[in-house]
Amino acid sequence: GEDVEQSLFLSVREGDSSVINCTYTDSSSTYLYWYKQEPGAGLQLLTYIFSNMDMKQDQRLTVLLNKKDKHLSLRIADTQTGDSAIYFCAETPRGRTSYDKVIFGPGTSLSVIP
């Protein structure tokens, strides 16, 4: 079956690094995404990685993909209070004919302590 799992809560101190983890079950996934949802707002795409990549870096964000363990992580360096939000991991299984099969995790609520 298709499932995406994440821890529901993470708390870090300002200036530290945050690591949000995600595991997925569909090994055929082609795209894996991280979305950010700030309070009272919709989801915004933070970054994504193709399944043929191991790592992607974008400024303070580093995405690591371990295909063998079906594990995806998002590292936020120098975490700021503005990073407090819910972070959703999502996958698009291979071979799907429409994006309705984007599978979202339950979201990790990141709290940054000043």
Add this chain to the structure above:
Amino acid sequence: NAGVTQTPKFQVLKTGQSMTLQCAQDMNHEYMSWYRQDPGMGLRLIHYSVGAGITDQGEVPNGYNVSRSTTEDFPLRLLSAAPSQTSVYFCASSRDRRNTIYFGEGSWLTVV
């Protein structure tokens, strides 16, 4: 550039009432969808559309209807609201199945 616009942002309904959540996008996207977000459950797909005149059911379609008469608009109708439909609803669109999904700001619905 408005992106995906949803209205209303907040709504309180009585059980049994009907209402329509509006969604419009100005990006000429073919794909549009409605999700509901409940605590600890992530986003669940209600209905989606791959183009004007074409709609299909998602994971949790019961109690909801949709139509897609134009590329821009994709309204979600609650026919007879139930407390279980208390949720946050997100409309989303994308150019095609491989492109980034853009979300609206959300509609907070409470059914009492």
